[in-house]
Amino acid sequence: MRSPAEDVVDLYARRALDWDRDRSRDLREGPWLDAFLAHVPPSGRVLDLGCGSGEPIARHLVARGRAVTGVDAAPELIALCRRRLPDQTWIVADMRRLDLGRRFDGVLAWHSAFHLTPEDQLGLFDLHARHTRPGGVLMFTSGSEHGESIGSWHGEPLYHGSLSPAGYRTALDAAGFDLISHVADDPGCGGATVWLARRRD
Numbered sequence: 001m002r003s004p005a006e007d008v009v010d011l012y013a014r015r016a017l018d019w020d021r022d023r024s025r026d027l028r029e030g031p032w033l034d035a036f037l038a039h040v041p042p043s044g045r046v047l048d049l050g051c052g053s054g055e056p057i058a059r060h061l062v063a064r065g066r067a068v069t070g071v072d073a074a075p076e077l078i079a080l081c082r083r084r085l086p087d088q089t090w091i092v093a094d095m096r097r098l099d100l101g102r103r104f105d106g107v108l109a110w111h112s113a114f115h116l117t118p119e120d121q122l123g124l125f126d127l128h129a130r131h132t133r134p135g136g137v138l139m140f141t142s143g144s145e146h147g148e149s150i151g152s153w154h155g156e157p158l159y160h161g162s163l164s165p166a167g168y169r170t171a172l173d174a175a176g177f178d179l180i181s182h183v184a185d186d187p188g189c190g191g192a193t194v195w196l197a198r199r200r201d
Helices: 008-014 016-022 030-037 057-063 075-084 118-131 165-174
Strands: 045-049 067-072 089-092 104-109 132-142 147-153 156-162 177-186 192-199
Touching (some): 008 075, 030 177, 030 192, 045 057, 118 156, 118 165, 118 177, 165 177
Parallel strands (some): 045 104
Antiparallel strands (some): 147 156, 177 192
């Protein structure tokens, strides 16, 4: 039997329509997305890791003139993206093994990387560095302390993992990123813990 950490992709693939219905469109992430976009050129390119169904985040980015390449391991979610935003680039892939051979002005992993184990999250920082141009920005959400937890969604286990705050800071620095902003359990964003960092020149 697979662990909940190994079952996350299958869960989202099987319940893609449930996730899409449950996903709020109120864009409480708006202030953070605007802070991210302040560092992305008006016609810049954004890599959205764990893009889900493309709403509301990718649609928000596109509406503000950015070109989006969205990556998700659930084919059913990518199919929704392709129907909704057909002029953007959508890729079915596991973010842990992604190597697109190009760099972006911004890389975003909003409520996605925290479904990976702490060890797998550590490995993502080299991937972020490979895909972020010098001077570009990375934004992601995480847990607020080191550990693993298993919640419940539609009666099925849903895995979350996290490094410690010090662990994220160390990983960012080692990958060549300088921290711009960090808020733990942001009450204005549904309790999200958010990191925004800039790739060093």
